Amino acid sequence: MAIRKEAAAGKAFAALKEAYGNRKAVLQDLRKKGAKTVLVAGYDVPDEAVLAAGMVPFRVTGYYGGPRESAEKYLEYSFGAIWKGLWESLAEDYAGLADYCVFCGSSDMFLKLYYYFRTLKRIEPERKLPEFFYIDYELVDKKLKTQERNEREINRFIAQLEAWSGNKVTEAGLKEAIGLCNEYRQALRAFTELRKKDNCRVNGSEALMVIGGSMFMDRKAAVEAVKAVTEEAAAWPVVEGTRVYYAGSPQETTEVYEIAEASGCCVVGEDHDMGDRMFDTDVRTDIAPVSALAERLITRMPSSEKGSIKERVKFAGEKLNETQAELFLTYMNKNDEAYVWDLPSIKRNVLEPNGIASCTIEGQTWPLTDPEGLKAKFAEMAKLGKEAK
Amino acid sequence: MAEEKKQTYETRSIKRLESSKTASAYQKQWFHTLRPRVEAGEPFALLCADAPMEIFRAMDIPFVVYQWWTAICAAKQMSGTYYGYMKDAGYRDDICSYCSTIYGCALDPHPEEGPWGGLPEPSIIITQSECSVMSKIENLMAEAYDHAEQYTMHRYHEPVITENWWDKAFEHYTELSSPERLDFYERELRDLIAFLEQKTGRMFDMNKFREVMDNVNEQDYWYRKTRDLIAENKPAPAVISDTVNAVMQAQWQRGTKWAAEHAKGLYEEVKQRVDENNPAVPNERIRLMWIGRGLWFNLAFYNYFEEKYGAAFIWSMYLGLAADAYGRFNYEDNPLRALGTRFSMITDFLHMPPWNAEWFLKEARHNQIDGVVLLTSENCMNNGDFYYNIVKTLEDNGFPVCMLRADPADAKKWNQETMTAAVEDLIVNRIEPKLKK
Numbered sequence A: 001m002a003i004r005k006e007a008a009a010g011k012a013f014a015a016l017k018e019a020y021g022n023r024k025a026v027l028q029d030l031r032k033k034g035a036k037t038v039l040v041a042g043y044d045v046p047d048e049a050v051l052a053a054g055m056v057p058f059r060v061t062g063y064y065g066g067p068r069e070s071a072e073k074y075l076e077y078s079f080g081a082i083w084k085g086l087w088e089s090l091a092e093d094y095a096g097l098a099d100y101c102v103f104c105g106s107s108d109m110f111l112k113l114y115y116y117f118r119t120l121k122r123i124e125p126e127r128k129l130p131e132f133f134y135i136d137y138e139l140v141d142k143k144l145k146t147q148e149r150n151e152r153e154i155n156r157f158i159a160q161l162e163a164w165s166g167n168k169v170t171e172a173g174l175k176e177a178i179g180l181c182n183e184y185r186q187a188l189r190a191f192t193e194l195r196k197k198d199n200c201r202v203n204g205s206e207a208l209m210v211i212g213g214s215m216f217m218d219r220k221a222a223v224e225a226v227k228a229v230t231e232e233a234a235a236w237p238v239v240e241g242t243r244v245y246y247a248g249s250p251q252e253t254t255e256v257y258e259i260a261e262a263s264g265c266c267v268v269g270e271d272h273d274m275g276d277r278m279f280d281t282d283v284r285t286d287i288a289p290v291s292a293l294a295e296r297l298i299t300r301m302p303s304s305e306k307g308s309i310k311e312r313v314k315f316a317g318e319k320l321n322e323t324q325a326e327l328f329l330t331y332m333n334k335n336d337e338a339y340v341w342d343l344p345s346i347k348r349n350v351l352e353p354n355g356i357a358s359c360t361i362e363g364q365t366w367p368l369t370d371p372e373g374l375k376a377k378f379a380e381m382a383k384l385g386k387e388a389k
Numbered sequence B: 001m002a003e004e005k006k007q008t009y010e011t012r013s014i015k016r017l018e019s020s021k022t023a024s025a026y027q028k029q030w031f032h033t034l035r036p037r038v039e040a041g042e043p044f045a046l047l048c049a050d051a052p053m054e055i056f057r058a059m060d061i062p063f064v065v066y067q068w069w070t071a072i073c074a075a076k077q078m079s080g081t082y083y084g085y086m087k088d089a090g091y092r093d094d095i096c097s098y099c100s101t102i103y104g105c106a107l108d109p110h111p112e113e114g115p116w117g118g119l120p121e122p123s124i125i126i127t128q129s130e131c132s133v134m135s136k137i138e139n140l141m142a143e144a145y146d147h148a149e150q151y152t153m154h155r156y157h158e159p160v161i162t163e164n165w166w167d168k169a170f171e172h173y174t175e176l177s178s179p180e181r182l183d184f185y186e187r188e189l190r191d192l193i194a195f196l197e198q199k200t201g202r203m204f205d206m207n208k209f210r211e212v213m214d215n216v217n218e219q220d221y222w223y224r225k226t227r228d229l230i231a232e233n234k235p236a237p238a239v240i241s242d243t244v245n246a247v248m249q250a251q252w253q254r255g256t257k258w259a260a261e262h263a264k265g266l267y268e269e270v271k272q273r274v275d276e277n278n279p280a281v282p283n284e285r286i287r288l289m290w291i292g293r294g295l296w297f298n299l300a301f302y303n304y305f306e307e308k309y310g311a312a313f314i315w316s317m318y319l320g321l322a323a324d325a326y327g328r329f330n331y332e333d334n335p336l337r338a339l340g341t342r343f344s345m346i347t348d349f350l351h352m353p354p355w356n357a358e359w360f361l362k363e364a365r366h367n368q369i370d371g372v373v374l375l376t377s378e379n380c381m382n383n384g385d386f387y388y389n390i391v392k393t394l395e396d397n398g399f400p401v402c403m404l405r406a407d408p409a410d411a412k413k414w415n416q417e418t419m420t421a422a423v424e425d426l427i428v429n430r431i432e433p434k435l436k437k
């Protein structure tokens, strides 16, 4: 199934696909135009603050153009595929294309990589690395002191942005950026309504491409593109296949989803930030902007890596209900296996009582070492989901 | 349940120091008094290794550091039993062994059969959001010990990058942290105290706490002197198959008078060996450094190379870190602030670049090291101390490094032949040719 011809034929979809497939070209173009770009390494960096500073947030994803030689040289084997890709992008592929880079602790690996890059800058000063900054949030504990800490961190980040950009970040500017980003998130949510069971017009691969593509566009253009593709998608054929909820390692390309969907599955939702999790909630507009940005951090869907087991169990129940998934997939890259500890509790408390099948795929790498084996697993999974139903 | 693999090689190390034996004996004895205390209703806490145990000491709340408990289980060759319980409950038995053994213990239907009469049921579990996987295992642990309350402490990063952190750690520790970080950890400690007071009904006594801090300083003073004796004497008076045990077990009692005295005893014993010209390895020709977690289930591995090559493992982080990282002086005004810099920075010093590599280099020089063996934990996803930088820093300065990938807690995965061959390769092909020059 993968990307269907009806989707590929649409104008808005084509534009999003272009951005998704040529991320580096977007970054090069920004450089050429003299834009002040901030590379974003983390899923909780407030783009709103970057935009309010008159800068451009650009999400760093992995390098998928060939062997990751630099990552292999500098990183330990404990870094999974996502993290090696990110290293290769920042250290090599994007070298010299941006002056600033912000990390935040959405994953423990972002913190590690921040330390590594800071050290790399010291030991190899000739490298064209950006200036690095780390936003040190607390993302799990829902307490007043968490909110206060996160507000402090956002203010610290804003001060850094002001220094980088030479622009003052005003409350009005922040509010305007929040408005724009909320509109973007709402547009994406409206689009993903088309993954719902009663009118499923969009498969997982197409969804990833639209969500991801919009991420690399100018924010206003992204809103328009997502709205336009939603109109196009309403006329796409209904998607068949075992409805699969995906939990686990982020998917920065459509490769895995495409294999799954060519094998009889349809990914109808996911808990990672290249998909649904990126836009699951808005930033409140009825309180001070920095407080609102901080509050969103702890009201988002619990991340598969950081969320407590209790939260993950609750979230799994809600998401399976919302997406009407027939199978719960936990997909893990090698050494990216925090999710494995959630699964028995999710099985006991959610999947088994509701007769929902589950499947775990572990030890994956990039490039995929055994795509044929994966295909067979997905085919089996498609059957399993239908049978359980 | 998983069967413990039969060992075909010697795993019990040669014990040359009385201090190592007395530490084990004390610990065992302490453990036997623990169960009745807990059964009589006293609080009992499980802590992760970086928790501020001095607070618990000052409040007389007994605790077990669960990664250290893992070491005891591994040394007693019992880890496999616990991984078996996890597997039976639907969990993987091949990842995160160092942090998950304790969860296996929590699932044990016969806890009293564990090492030293087993782990009593905790009433408090203190966790730190240092590793996300660890937090999940801690969630499970708290669920399994259904009477335990989980309390999470948080971390704040960004220590100040400075040259030679070990020169500042004792007297100028505030220079190693930003003011925000200092405030943060002081508040974390105050919040923890408030939680413990409420949970246990015991009041935190600042004077008692100062005593604990003084005891720690005294204990670490002796460790510094012991480390220096080993570093400066060739052949060395002690090797790590003795010191890791003596130090780790006494660190567990950190802040007590006993631990300070034990550290002094260790020093005196090592000093006596120097005075009597009684080295640990009389044929010592090569001095090795062991970076990484101790090989608890096979401490004899360190002895294997002594007779054959005259190669002695004389350095490990256990004594090195105790010597350089724990002491804090001039804390009269605010001992909590001083403690904050201790427990928050151990991870940085040991695991974060650039602090770790610079310190290993300083220690390699000071200890007159010929070669380094670096153990990276096979199944730890959080394993990554920027080894590239550590290896480069050491090798650029003339210290050849051999990296081993193994599981430090699970004996059944250890491959004695491969690991021995790797260290032999370091000795024969990299160190010996250099010595001949």
Ligand code: SF4
Binding pocket: B095, B096, B097, B098, B099, B131, B132, B133, B134, B135, B137, B379, B380, B381, B382, B383
């Ligand atoms: S990833 Fe490493 S530090 Fe984290 S729980 Fe697993 S073994 Fe422990």
